[in-house]
Amino acid sequence: MSTNNNSTVVNKLFPKHFLWGGALAANQVEGAYLTDNKGLSTSDMLPNGIFSPPVARQGNEFSLKDVAIDFYHRYQEDIALFAEMGFTTLRISIAWTRIFPHGDESEPNEAGLAWYDKLFDELARYNIQPLVTLSHYEMPWALVENYGGWGNRKLIAFFERYARTLFKRYGDKVKLWLTFNEINMSLEAPLTGVGLQEGCSITDIYQAIHHQLVASSLVVKACHELIPDAKIGNMLLGGLTYPLSCQPADVFQAFQENRRWQFFGDVQCRGAYPGYMQRYFREQGIELTITADDIAALRHTVDFISFSYYMTGCATADPELTKKLRGNILSMLPNPHLASSEWGWQIDPLGLRTLLNTLWDRYQKPLFIVENGLGAIDKPDENGEIHDDYRISYLNDHLVQVREAIEDGVELMGYTTWGPIDLISASKAEVTKRYGFIYVDLQPDGSGSLKRSRKKSFWWYQQVIKTHGASLQQ
């Protein structure tokens, strides 16, 4: 706070050490889905997105993800563009199937390891700090077929071996790690989240989640042992549910809905299952196998909390109303006070400030916003340029609220927009829904030159980073 001409001026710049960048996931950008001995992943088996059933891959089916935006071969050009925007961090994920193609090998695939070495070296050339997700919506398909996915306790050891391999190999290049992307999404998309196929019960899902939570904790422990100067966080889908009315029953319903996903954060940040979850398991007849070793493992809690933020929604205690109102992909009810994106995701910048404060109050651990952005249809004008003012306005309004949250006292490490370059969407594996500051000439039928070009938002984000947020419009 500084004073100027007797009036109080609040200095609302983002802190100097704040990390700015964008976030990608291997299966949504890399392509090269069988190159350098890569194995098939759950994502490869879901060419229509994370909510659709898997298809058998016999070699001639079409999936946009097979080539995606060909980041595997074009990463140098893309990183140069990120550097031009002023990125100080880039969130990427490592494809487990590049390192252990089937998940259960005793030795890693050197060709896969070597490719990520090149990627990290390229980032280092520009002083861009990698933020690496160990598992972003994919796992070896062989682990689903041969072991039943995370329902099988053996997956814990396979994942730990995979993570230890990465920590040993990249320990001097990567100091920021995340365990599982949106770990709470397993409740909505069990195959993507925990490798469980159709017909699994809620008990199966929570048992698989339990194994994943134990694996996450063991990997935190391994990271602390192997790279003492690194930090490792969890990654939550940061939803926020409001009561549809101020009736106490609706307020309580919304409170419970929020706990459905906060539970994951509670275990990963506090190191034990919360009482409300134990009650839920009892009442639903969910009996989990939890060993004494599991309980000890869970005590290894994360260093920071990362999360994605796209939308909010509502809940009511009235079952009839719940049926009548159409929910969004997260089964939240629409909020009559909010506008929606072209994909029906309700836009709520102030909700981000609420969420940041909620998480900070709850855990008192540093936070990191690792996904936020607007999926929209971008139409090039007659000169081939894209004037994506809608994206600029979405991001501007969210960042203004982020800055407010920092003023509130929230400790925030950084901000990475989702999809700094156009990529394949996760929910429906489409390319029509674009998030990037950089346009990629790729069409829904797979045609296109894959040429990259800068959108208007490219210059806007460059300015935001350069001015530490001073260029944002209040």
Ligand code: BGP
């Ligand atoms: C998150 C995922 C990302 C990303 C994003 C946007 O849930 O972590 O992988 O894709 O959502 O979703 P979509 O691609 O479906 O628009």
